[in-house]
Amino acid sequence: MDQEYTKKIHDYTTDPSFLSPVIDYLPASKTVPTPEKVLGDVSGAPNMLPYAGDVYKYFRLLAASSPRVQVFTNGHTEEGREMIAAAIADESLLKGAKENGERLAQLVDPRTIGLDDTKAKPLIDASYPVYYITGTIHSTETGAPTALMELACRLAVDDSPYIKYIRSHMIVLITPVVEVDGRDRMVDIYKWHRANPGKEWPRLVYWGHYVAHDNNRDAMGMTLDLTSNVLNTYLDWHAQVLHDLHESVPFLYDNTVGDGPYNAWIDPILAGEWEELGWLETYGTK
Numbered sequence: 586m587d588q589e590y591t592k593k594i595h596d597y598t599t600d601p602s603f604l605s606p607v608i609d610y611l612p613a614s615k616t617v618p619t620p621e622k623v624l625g626d627v628s629g630a631p632n633m634l635p636y637a638g639d640v641y642k643y644f645r646l647l648a649a650s651s652p653r654v655q656v657f658t659n660g661h662t663e664e665g666r667e668m669i670a671a672a673i674a675d676e677s678l679l680k681g682a683k684e685n686g687e688r689l690a691q692l693v694d695p696r697t698i699g700l701d702d703t704k705a706k707p708l709i710d711a712s713y714p715v716y717y718i719t720g721t722i723h724s725t726e727t728g729a730p731t732a733l734m735e736l737a738c739r740l741a742v743d744d745s746p747y748i749k750y751i752r753s754h755m756i757v758l759i760t761p762v763v764e765v766d767g768r769d770r771m772v773d774i775y776k777w778h779r780a781n782p783g784k785e786w787p788r789l790v791y792w793g794h795y796v797a798h799d800n801n802r803d804a805m806g807m808t809l810d811l812t813s814n815v816l817n818t819y820l821d822w823h824a825q826v827l828h829d830l831h832e833s834v835p836f837l838y839d840n841t842v843g844d845g846p847y848n849a850w851i852d853p854i855l856a857g858e859w860e861e862l863g864w865l866e867t868y869g870t871k
């Protein structure tokens with residue numbers, strides 16, 4: 586355990602009920618740096634909001650120091666800012682990612698195996714799922730990038746059975762900042778606010794490049810670069826889950842999908858699985 590980092594997690598957290606045994610410490614490593622290396626303090630420390638560039642810097646540091654982390658550019662924004670995705674898993678899983686993707690592609694479109702269960706079975710047995718997490722599509726919801734820096738660190742170095750199981754059974758993909766144009770402007774405003782105490786801070790007119798809150802409805806129109814970049818990553822990796830992190834101001838808000846009403850044309854099996862995820866994340870049980 587990284588004693589110093591862990592102490593700060595406890596010092597900075599305003600109430601112990603916000604912590605859980607999974608996140609109330611940071612694992613120590615002799616070779617892999619913690620987010621403090623880039624940020625100068627722990628991830629999510631008070632009065633600190635990093636630009637996308639600093640978030641990327643840490644992910645690249647992880648990739649340089651651990652064979653369990655790979656980072657790649659998965660596109661650019663309208664204003665030319667880079668978007669990244671990091672893949673985290675045991676080295677052997679990352680090495681076999683291409684073949685794994687080819688197997689998943691056959692399962693995704695079972696016409697390729699003649700809808701034959703006996704052909705599907707060995708593919709399923711040999712494959713591992715991909716869990717894709719994205720952060721800060723809404724730039725005013727600022728917490729996800731730093732939370733994901735810390736999560737990436739845990740996934741890469743923690744030797745607890747819980748994390749080891751995740752690392753050896755699936756690839757976790759992380760895009761820490763989806764709305765990169767908006768994030769960097771949000772950090773500008775935050776810094777202005779800190780430098781001008783007592784003054785009314787200017788609001789973000791747009792949360793991104795001429796788009797506000799509705800960038801997360803763009804999957805229907807596909808008008809934004811961030812949508813194509815995330816969708817291409819999702820499709821390229823044949824991810825089973827795309828988990829997009831948002832924030833709610835007043836509550837510990839988990840997950841909208843555990844609650845209806847649902848569009849009647851959505852497959853009831855899918856709606857049932859959403860509800861199951863919602864229960865699991867809120868109560869840790871079905």
Ligand SMILES: [Zn+2]
Nearest residue numbers: 723726831832
């Ligand atoms: Zn949101």
